[in-house]
Amino acid sequence: MRKNIVAGNWKMNKNHMEGARLASEILDGLRGRDIGCEVILFPTFTTISSVIDVVKGSAISVGGQNLYSERDGAFTGEISAEMLKNLGCQYVLVGHSERRNIFGEDSVFLSKKLRIALEYGLFPLFCVGELLEQREAGKAGEVVEKQLKDVLNGLGGDEISRVTIAYEPVWAIGTGKTATASDAANMHSLIRDVIKSIFGSEISQRMIIMYGGSVKAGNAAQLLNEPDIDGALVGGAALKADSFLKIIYASAK
Numbered sequence: 001m002r003k004n005i006v007a008g009n010w011k012m013n014k015n016h017m018e019g020a021r022l023a024s025e026i027l028d029g030l031r032g033r034d035i036g037c038e039v040i041l042f043p044t045f046t047t048i049s050s051v052i053d054v055v056k057g058s059a060i061s062v063g064g065q066n067l068y069s070e071r072d073g074a075f076t077g078e079i080s081a082e083m084l085k086n087l088g089c090q091y092v093l094v095g096h097s098e099r100r101n102i103f104g105e106d107s108v109f110l111s112k113k114l115r116i117a118l119e120y121g122l123f124p125l126f127c128v129g130e131l132l133e134q135r136e137a138g139k140a141g142e143v144v145e146k147q148l149k150d151v152l153n154g155l156g157g158d159e160i161s162r163v164t165i166a167y168e169p170v171w172a173i174g175t176g177k178t179a180t181a182s183d184a185a186n187m188h189s190l191i192r193d194v195i196k197s198i199f200g201s202e203i204s205q206r207m208i209i210m211y212g213g214s215v216k217a218g219n220a221a222q223l224l225n226e227p228d229i230d231g232a233l234v235g236g237a238a239l240k241a242d243s244f245l246k247i248i249y250a251s252a253k
C-alpha cells in the first residue's frame with residue numbers, strides 16, 4: 001500500500017528564526033501521535049539549516065524548493081543538488097507552477113534538474129498541472145500528460161521509483177479554489193495511467209501522487225479520502241502549525 005505524504009511549501013516566507021519556530025511547533029503537534037504519513041517541509045534556502053537542526057532525528061524530512069540544473073560553476077545565485085544533499089535535504093521540488101510560470105522554466109530545463117537531483121540522491125517531488133484556460137478548453141489531461149512525458153520519459157526503473165508526483169492545477173494554487181475531490185481523483189487516475197504506459201503497472205501502482213491547490217484543514221479529509229490521492233502539497237495553510245497539523249491528522253490512510 002502507498003503511504004500518504006503531507007508536505008508544506010513555505011515559498012518565500014519565514015526567515016530562519018520564524019522557520020525554526022514553526023518547525024518546532026509542528027514537531028510538538030506530532031509528538032506521541034502515530035501519524036501514518038510522511039511529513040516534508042520545504043523552507044526557503046536560507047531557512048533550511050535552522051529547520052534541519054530542529055527536526056533532526058524526528059520523522060519530519062526537509063527539502064529544497066528549487067535547485068540548479070548543473071553540478072557546480074559560475075551560476076551566480078543558484079544552488080546545486082550537492083549543496084542541498086550536504087545540508088541534509090532529502091527532497092527537492094521540481095516543476096512547481098511558480099517556477100514554470102513566473103520564472104519561465106520549461107520541460108527541457110526541468111528534465112535536467114530532475115536528473116541531477118536523482119544523481120545526487122535527492123528525491124524529486126515533480127509538480128504538474130494545467131492553467132485555468134487549458135482546463136476550460138478541455139485540455140487539462142493533454143497538458144498534464146505532456147508535462148509528465150516530456151520530463152519523465154527515459155528514466156530508468158530505479159530512477160522513477162524515487163520520484164513523487166504532485167498534481168497541482170495552477171488555478172487552484174493560492175486562490176482558495178480547490179479541485180473537487182472527484183476532479184482531482186480523475187486527474188490522479190490519468191496520471192497513474194500515463195506512468196503505467198511508460199513504466200508499467202507495478203511502478204504506476206507504487207507511484208505516490210499528491211494533490212496541491214488550496215488544501216486546507218476543512219477540505220483535506222475529503223480530498224485525501226480518495227484512494228488515488230496520496231497526500232497533499234500545501235502552500236498557504238502550511239505557514240501556521242495549527243492548520244498544517246490538521247491536514248496531517250486528516251491524512252491517515
Ligand code: PEP
Pocket residue numbers: 009168172173174175176212213214215233234235236237
Ligand atoms: C503550492 O504552493 O504548492 C500550493 C499548493 O499552494 P496553496 O496551498 O497556497 O494553494
